[in-house]
Amino acid sequence: MKRIYVNEMWCLGCHLCEYYCAYANSGVQDMVKALKDKQIKSRITVEQRGTISFAVNCRHCTEPLCVKSCIGGAITSKDGVIVIDQSRCVLCYSCIMACPYGALMPAVEGVMQKCELCTTNSQGQPACIQGCPNKAIVFEER
Amino acid sequence: MHYVMIGNSIASTACIEAIRSIDRKGSITVIGEEDHPCYSRPLISYLLQGKTDENRMKYRTAAFYEENKVTVLQGTRATSIDREGKTVCLDGETTLSYDKLLLATGSSPFVPPIKGLGEVKNWFTFLTLDEAKRLQTHLKKESRVLILGAGLIGLKCAEGILDKVQSVSVVDLAPRVLMSVLDEASSIQVRDHLQEQGLRFYLGDSIQECTANEALLQSGIVIGFDLLVIAVGVKPNIQLASEAGLAVNRGILVDQGGRTGDPDIFAAGDCSEGPEMISGQRAVLALLPNAYLQGETAGKNMAGDEAGFDKAVAMNALSLMGLHLITVGRYEGESHVIPCKDGYKRLFVKDNHLVGCILVGEASKRAGIYTAMIRNKVELDSLDFDLICEEPLLMAFAKNVRQQQLGGPV
Numbered sequence: 001m002k003r004i005y006v007n008e009m010w011c012l013g014c015h016l017c018e019y020y021c022a023y024a025n026s027g028v029q030d031m032v033k034a035l036k037d038k039q040i041k042s043r044i045t046v047e048q049r050g051t052i053s054f055a056v057n058c059r060h061c062t063e064p065l066c067v068k069s070c071i072g073g074a075i076t077s078k079d080g081v082i083v084i085d086q087s088r089c090v091l092c093y094s095c096i097m098a099c100p101y102g103a104l105m106p107a108v109e110g111v112m113q114k115c116e117l118c119t120t121n122s123q124g125q126p127a128c129i130q131g132c133p134n135k136a137i138v139f140e141e142r
Numbered sequence: 143m144h145y146v147m148i149g150n151s152i153a154s155t156a157c158i159e160a161i162r163s164i165d166r167k168g169s170i171t172v173i174g175e176e177d178h179p180c181y182s183r184p185l186i187s188y189l190l191q192g193k194t195d196e197n198r199m200k201y202r203t204a205a206f207y208e209e210n211k212v213t214v215l216q217g218t219r220a221t222s223i224d225r226e227g228k229t230v231c232l233d234g235e236t237t238l239s240y241d242k243l244l245l246a247t248g249s250s251p252f253v254p255p256i257k258g259l260g261e262v263k264n265w266f267t268f269l270t271l272d273e274a275k276r277l278q279t280h281l282k283k284e285s286r287v288l289i290l291g292a293g294l295i296g297l298k299c300a301e302g303i304l305d306k307v308q309s310v311s312v313v314d315l316a317p318r319v320l321m322s323v324l325d326e327a328s329s330i331q332v333r334d335h336l337q338e339q340g341l342r343f344y345l346g347d348s349i350q351e352c353t354a355n356e357a358l359l360q361s362g363i364v365i366g367f368d369l370l371v372i373a374v375g376v377k378p379n380i381q382l383a384s385e386a387g388l389a390v391n392r393g394i395l396v397d398q399g400g401r402t403g404d405p406d407i408f409a410a411g412d413c414s415e416g417p418e419m420i421s422g423q424r425a426v427l428a429l430l431p432n433a434y435l436q437g438e439t440a441g442k443n444m445a446g447d448e449a450g451f452d453k454a455v456a457m458n459a460l461s462l463m464g465l466h467l468i469t470v471g472r473y474e475g476e477s478h479v480i481p482c483k484d485g486y487k488r489l490f491v492k493d494n495h496l497v498g499c500i501l502v503g504e505a506s507k508r509a510g511i512y513t514a515m516i517r518n519k520v521e522l523d524s525l526d527f528d529l530i531c532e533e534p535l536l537m538a539f540a541k542n543v544r545q546q547q548l549g550g551p552v
Contacts, residue, residue: 065431
């Protein structure tokens with residue numbers, strides 16, 4: 001299965017992946033309207049200290065602890081892509097407790113959100129890849 | 143091959159999913175005492191709160207049992223097990239034969255002897271959907287609710303009903319709230335937060351006697367109530383197992399693979415007592431993630447695989463009126479209280495390993511990184527300890543570890 005992989009050697013720490021992610025999941029056509037004066041809550045997070053930086057998002061684990069820990073059965077695996085049915089989320093934080101990568105976070109709407117490889121929005125391809133100017137994030141089979 | 147499961151909650155569902163990942167052909171029968179398909183038990187307080195409904199509480203889709211070719215006997219009670227004949231007796235009448243049997247009988251609310259309880263017209267426990275719905279029908283704007291028990295169940299119940307009723311009072315013999323999962327500092331923080339929202343606490347106190355609408359506490363205080371909820375704890379349902387001659391302690395004793403002493407009988411979930419990772423001792427860990435992982439492991443073994451669940455630790459994620467709490471592992475060894483804005487963080491370190499954490503409010507962010515460190519017994523001298531204390535970041539791990547985490551399938 002194709003997944004997102006990051007190479008910290010190439011990460012510039014520009015945070016563009018975060019903006020592209022938030023835009024892709026906003027459902028708004030215009031990028032400026034989607035992001036300007038809005039609280040940006042992207043599903044990908046850049047960790048940055050000193051000269052090191054890299055992006056972290058859901059690893060779509062083969063043994064997903066978030067799926068097995070979700071008290072509402074809201075998180076499921078669809079052909080290997082871990083997705084969340086936000087209508088069933090009660091924001092209990094069990095997935096935050098379980099995820100070894102810290103890849104789930106509350107959305108602006110008060111439910112949990114996570115990277116779904118842009119399979120559930122209109123992007124078709126992960127938007128963070130398209131936004132990364134230095135190919136530090138790739139979407140491929142490994 | 144006929145797989146039979148007694149109990150139709152999380153452990154059984156995980157068991158079904160695990161069996162079907164290996165064996166598509168064997169027949170599966172689930173016996174469920176409650177007249178519902180598997181539902182998310184911890185959501186009953188959210189049902190009262192109006193944050194979910196019965197349909198969304200179903201743990202799996204409507205097609206789940208059909209897709210997995212499972213026969214569900216809803217509203218049916220397993221009354222005894224004949225290990226020699228390998229049958230389960232249903233409702234004391236019919237028998238059902240099994241090749242492999244899972245005991246996922248869960249737990250029951252513990253109701254302590256309270257003088258005068260018989261006079262109380264409306265008292266409830268808070269563990270099942272039916273009981274929550276029964277409580278719901280009695281909630282009125284003018285109701286005064288008294289909850290006995292300031293643990294996880296009592297406080298979730300309080301949260302669920304607080305804005306539906308006139309008042310909610312909570313009594314507990316323990317001097318603090320959530321005594322079993324929080325330390326003193328965090329417990330006080332949680333109590334203060336809940337008091338600000340309107341809950342009334344009577345801690346270090348207990349109900350000495352009840353009349354129809356009043357509770358006399360040990361301290362002499364009298365609390366008037368319309369509805370009484372008893373939430374002092376749960377006890378594993380071990381009767382079937384012990385009557386069948388299986389080894390039991392508090393729960394049904396199992397090994398890492400969910401095996402009881404009988405090679406064809408397994409147990410998982412709230413009813414089971416298996417090895418806890420950090421202490422190495424057996425413990426009942428009645429928590430949903432463990433129920434899933436135990437049921438899954440048992441299912442794999444029932445279908446002929448060799449699986450072991452060797453990472454069982456206590457873990458709680460709990461939100462109470464907007465305040466999030468996450469606790470993992472054991473509180474022993476050297477403790478580090480990390481100052482943090484809008485929250486509380488305490489980490490426990492023993493023999494170069496993180497063994498426990500208490501995280502409140504903002505400190506719960508990305509908590510799973512700590513959980514993974516505990517479960518995977520990460521050597522603390524292999525990472526930047528000061529940084530990981532400050533914030534759970536993958537940055538704190540060695541570069542080659544990060545590369546494995548982010549550069550390949552996991």
